[in-house]
Amino acid sequence: xxxQVDISFDKLYNEFENRxxxxxxxxxxxxxxxxxxxxxxxxxxxxxxxxxxxxITAMLALPSNFTPLMADAIKVVDRLPxxxxxxxECTGCSEALLRSAHPTIxxxxxxxxxxxxxxxxxxxxxxxxxxxxxxxxHKYKGQYxxxxxxxxxxANNGSFLTIGGHAKKGLDxxxxxxxxxxxxxxxxxxxxxxxxxxxxxxxTGAVAxxxxxxxxxxxxxGCPPSEKNIVGTLMYYLLYGSLPALDAYNRPKWxxxxxxxxxxxxxxxxxxxxxxxxxxxxxxxDGYCLYKVGCKGPYTFNNCSKNKFNEDTSWPVQAGFGCIxxxxxxxxxxxxxxxxxxxxxxxxxxxxxxxxxxxxxxxGLGLLVATGVGLAAxxxxxxxxxxxx
Amino acid sequence: xxxxxxxxxxxxEASIYFDIKDEMVDFATISFPHFRGMESILKGKNALDxxxxxxxxxxxxxxxxxxxxxxxxxxxxxxAGHKINLNQKIESIREFTLLMEMVQNHLKxxxxxxxxxxxxxxxxxxxSKPLKGAFGASLAAKAIATFAxxxxxxxxxxxxxxxxxxxxxxxxxxxxxxxxxxxxxxxESLGISIDDFLAFESCKDFxxxxxxxxxxESELIKNDMTHKGHSYDRFIVLGExxxxxxxxxxxxxxxxxxxxxxxxxxxxxxxEKTYAINALYKNNFYEAGPLSRCMALSMPIVKNMHRRYxxxxxxxxxxxxxxxxxxxxxxxxxxxxIDISQSSFVSPENIKxxxxxxxxxxxxxxxxxxxxxxxxxxxxxxxxxxxxTQFNIGSSTQSNPTxxxxxxxxxxxxxxxxxxxxxxxxxxxxxx
Numbered sequence: 001x002x003x004q005v006d007i008s009f010d011k012l013y014n015e016f017e018n019r020x021x022x023x024x025x026x027x028x029x030x031x032x033x034x035x036x037x038x039x040x041x042x043x044x045x046x047x048x049x050x051x052x053x054x055x056i057t058a059m060l061a062l063p064s065n066f067t068p069l070m071a072d073a074i075k076v077v078d079r080l081p082x083x084x085x086x087x088x089e090c091t092g093c094s095e096a097l098l099r100s101a102h103p104t105i106x107x108x109x110x111x112x113x114x115x116x117x118x119x120x121x122x123x124x125x126x127x128x129x130x131x132x133x134x135x136x137x138h139k140y141k142g143q144y145x146x147x148x149x150x151x152x153x154x155a156n157n158g159s160f161l162t163i164g165g166h167a168k169k170g171l172d173x174x175x176x177x178x179x180x181x182x183x184x185x186x187x188x189x190x191x192x193x194x195x196x197x198x199x200x201x202x203x204t205g206a207v208a209x210x211x212x213x214x215x216x217x218x219x220x221x222g223c224p225p226s227e228k229n230i231v232g233t234l235m236y237y238l239l240y241g242s243l244p245a246l247d248a249y250n251r252p253k254w255x256x257x258x259x260x261x262x263x264x265x266x267x268x269x270x271x272x273x274x275x276x277x278x279x280x281x282x283x284x285x286d287g288y289c290l291y292k293v294g295c296k297g298p299y300t301f302n303n304c305s306k307n308k309f310n311e312d313t314s315w316p317v318q319a320g321f322g323c324i325x326x327x328x329x330x331x332x333x334x335x336x337x338x339x340x341x342x343x344x345x346x347x348x349x350x351x352x353x354x355x356x357x358x359x360x361x362x363x364g365l366g367l368l369v370a371t372g373v374g375l376a377a378x379x380x381x382x383x384x385x386x387x388x389x
Numbered sequence: 390x391x392x393x394x395x396x397x398x399x400x401x402e403a404s405i406y407f408d409i410k411d412e413m414v415d416f417a418t419i420s421f422p423h424f425r426g427m428e429s430i431l432k433g434k435n436a437l438d439x440x441x442x443x444x445x446x447x448x449x450x451x452x453x454x455x456x457x458x459x460x461x462x463x464x465x466x467x468x469a470g471h472k473i474n475l476n477q478k479i480e481s482i483r484e485f486t487l488l489m490e491m492v493q494n495h496l497k498x499x500x501x502x503x504x505x506x507x508x509x510x511x512x513x514x515x516x517s518k519p520l521k522g523a524f525g526a527s528l529a530a531k532a533i534a535t536f537a538x539x540x541x542x543x544x545x546x547x548x549x550x551x552x553x554x555x556x557x558x559x560x561x562x563x564x565x566x567x568x569x570x571x572x573x574x575x576x577e578s579l580g581i582s583i584d585d586f587l588a589f590e591s592c593k594d595f596x597x598x599x600x601x602x603x604x605x606e607s608e609l610i611k612n613d614m615t616h617k618g619h620s621y622d623r624f625i626v627l628g629e630x631x632x633x634x635x636x637x638x639x640x641x642x643x644x645x646x647x648x649x650x651x652x653x654x655x656x657x658x659x660x661e662k663t664y665a666i667n668a669l670y671k672n673n674f675y676e677a678g679p680l681s682r683c684m685a686l687s688m689p690i691v692k693n694m695h696r697r698y699x700x701x702x703x704x705x706x707x708x709x710x711x712x713x714x715x716x717x718x719x720x721x722x723x724x725x726x727i728d729i730s731q732s733s734f735v736s737p738e739n740i741k742x743x744x745x746x747x748x749x750x751x752x753x754x755x756x757x758x759x760x761x762x763x764x765x766x767x768x769x770x771x772x773x774x775x776x777x778t779q780f781n782i783g784s785s786t787q788s789n790p791t792x793x794x795x796x797x798x799x800x801x802x803x804x805x806x807x808x809x810x811x812x813x814x815x816x817x818x819x820x821x
Contacts, residue, residue: 042520086401088423088425089448089817090400090445090446090447090448090451090817091400091401091447091448091449091817092445092447092448092449092451092541092542093448094448095448095449095541096448096541153423153424153425159662160423160424160425160426160664161422161423161424162422162423162662163402163422164395164402165393165395165404167404167422167661170423195445196425196427196430196442196445197425197426197427197430199430199442200430200433201429201430202426202430203424203425203426203429203430204424204425204426206425223445223542224448224541224542278736279547279549279550279552279733279734279736280549280550280554280732280733280734280735280736284552284554284733284734285554285733308539309534309538309539309540310527310530310531310533310534310539310540311527311531313531313534313535314534314535314537314538314539315538315539316538316539316543316544316545317538318538318553319534319536319537319538319539319543319545319552319553320538320545320551320552320553320554320733321538321544321545321547321552321553324441324544332430332442336434336435336438337434337435337437337438338435338437338438338440338441338544339435339437339547340435
């Protein structure tokens with residue numbers, strides 16, 4: 001009996017083709033134009049566009065022969081209306097998407113298909129923008145993708161955030177918009193997990209979007225998240241027509257499967273037991289591992305070590321500042337102090353009581369324990385002490 | 390009659406309540422209806438955690454917050470008897486990344502805010518080309534990331550120095566982003582070289598240009614912004630930097646200034662709850678930001694504008710354009726000053742042994758940003774943040790209006806909304 005696995009991806013290819021065909025039949029958001037046309041008007045060549053499609057294909061771990069399909073998918077991207085809400089936040093996620101790279105194809109596509117996002121590039125402002133969103137929620141009921149940036153303040157009945165000409169509470173808008181969305185993405189750690197404003201003592205009672213709706217929320221955390229993870233999540237939904245595989249914290253596995261540590265450029269130094277003991281020391285000059293000066297890379301699930309920021313320019317670890325764990329829930333409270341290693345604090349934090357068998361899928365931070373074992377295997381654990389103690 | 394207007398695209402949003410008499414704004418109050426409580430979150434945390442928490446106050450000037458935190462902690466070290474001496478390399482790299490943040494902010498503001506808003510006042514066929522601003526800003530962000538790892542929310546400054554140890558290649562990379570940005574700005578925005586632009590001495594010199602910037606200038610004149618948007622004609626600069634001078638100015642008369650004279654007052658906003666608090670200097674309202682910094686430097690062209698049009702909306706907008714050009718040149722010279730053989734970090738005393746208070750002041754894109762910290766054995770007891778928008782905008786009573794309230798009175802609502810944006814409002818910073 002032939003029980004060989006289909007490694008040709010033919011079936012998936014056909015499914016994607018059919019999905020794109022069915023999307024094509026839906027009405028476009030904007031008449032007389034297309035995403036492709038828009039990109040060409042903005043000065044992107046066909047070649048730029050194919051390069052981009054190739055990169056997204058690779059990121060989603062699809063074979064390279066899917067690249068033309070990805071390019072086709074973009075042509076129907078405007079069948080997916082997006083409503084983007086700003087809650088309690090610093091707007092850093094939008095800033096990251098808008099210009100951490102060239103006005104990339106990623107950011108332009110968002111601008112093109114979004115009904116609310118990047119008001120900066122939109123003609124509507126003020127009252128008009130508010131009407132747009134109400135109108136869109138009604139018109140595209142059950143079809144739109146909801147993307148939310150920012151935590152949801154709930155204390156004092158949500159009075160720490162009111163939005164729009166009618167001073168509606170952020171809490172109520174988030175609930176209402178979630179109710180009628182086809183898919184919900186929480187963009188950034190604030191909307192995924194509450195974020196910085198939810199740190200102790202959480203003065204505004206800020207919570208994650210998933211806590212105010214009964215619907216499934218896909219979390220795309222990071223402070224800020226990489227634009228590639230944001231656009232990748234969208235493209236995944238567009239192609240598969242379903243939600244991606246998620247981990248215990250509802251993060252897409254294709255992006256948040258590995259720890260920062262796993263693909264870290266300084267990993268070799270960790271394995272060799274070579275650590276920066278103090279900022280500015282010889283180890284720091286030689287790019288040694290930052291674990292002892294507080295890097296939380298071994299406990300943090302994200303793909304920064306591969307994707308980097310600002311169009312591959314750099315990332316915090318490259319600049320000599322350890323990972324702060326910004327894509328993990330409650331990291332502000334559980335992973336502090338920033339410049340100290342976590343290992344000595346394990347049993348004083350919320351991690352206490354975690355069984356050694358906890359896996360990444362059950363609890364992302366459970367891997368902490370495994371890391372401890374890994375450290376011991378490298379015979380470096382005993383050598384690790386917080387600096388100057 | 391009170392008319393409410395919602396203002397967004399300002400890193401969050403604000404509401405303005407206009408009291409209209411004879412179709413002109415008689416008085417306006419402003420509310421910022423959101424709050425996150427960043428100061429109370431900082432309390433009880435390790436002082437060094439402020440370095441990653443305060444940048445999250447704002448997605449567009451997080452770097453300024455980082456530097457204000459570092460300066461506040463370093464000041465506490467000094468007050469505890471452990472003065473930290475920074476070398477030129479550290480100072481230059483910190484200042485360079487701070488300037489790049491200002492550059493990206495100003496570019497974005499010109500192309501994504503001011504030109505489109507002017508076109509709403511007076512529609513023309515010209516495409517406002519917002520992506521130019523986004524493109525230039527992305528180059529500046531890459532220059533920051535070269536040293537700081539990422540932007541926004543970089544965390545590479547620490548008390549005693551910086552965490553990166555750049556090689557010559559890194560410096561060259563930053564140089565090339567900057568050069569690309571400068572030639573982009575010259576070609577796409579100015580139409581002439583930055584040197585020629587900075588050599589302007591009179592507003593008449595704009596006649597030589599034909600570009601986005603001369604378009605902006607002529608549209609400001611067409612909309613009579615030379616005679617609108619006047620505020621107190623008092624300016625304040627509090628951050629110590631190589632690119633400006635700490636001073637307070639009454640018109641052109643400059644004097645020294647000290648952050649200890651900054652105080653706060655409750656906002657007056659009868660129509661809607663606001664979480665903003667006003668910031669004052671010696672109990673008076675002062676305007677902060679690029680116009681103030683250019684006045685403090687006695688930049689010839691800006692003084693010429695001021696002589697003609699005082700602190701009008703025109704002067705406020707064009708000073709920012711000149712500051713942008715000036716900062717690009719300044720950034721070039723800062724990069725040249727980097728001697729990579731110098732140390733990146735001077736190891737200070739362990740923070741656990743520090744019990745002291747400290748104040749950190751920097752010039753952020755919109756003006757002075759003040760952080761005050763009280764540390765007990767390394768733990769934050771109290772943290773206070775005063776942002777530039779609190780100086781400029783806030784909301785006060787009719788008898789003692791804030792600079793923005795004063796600038797908006799006596800014009801139509803449409804003009805007032807434009808004038809409001811000439812202050813480059815940042816809503817999330819204001820309430821934090």
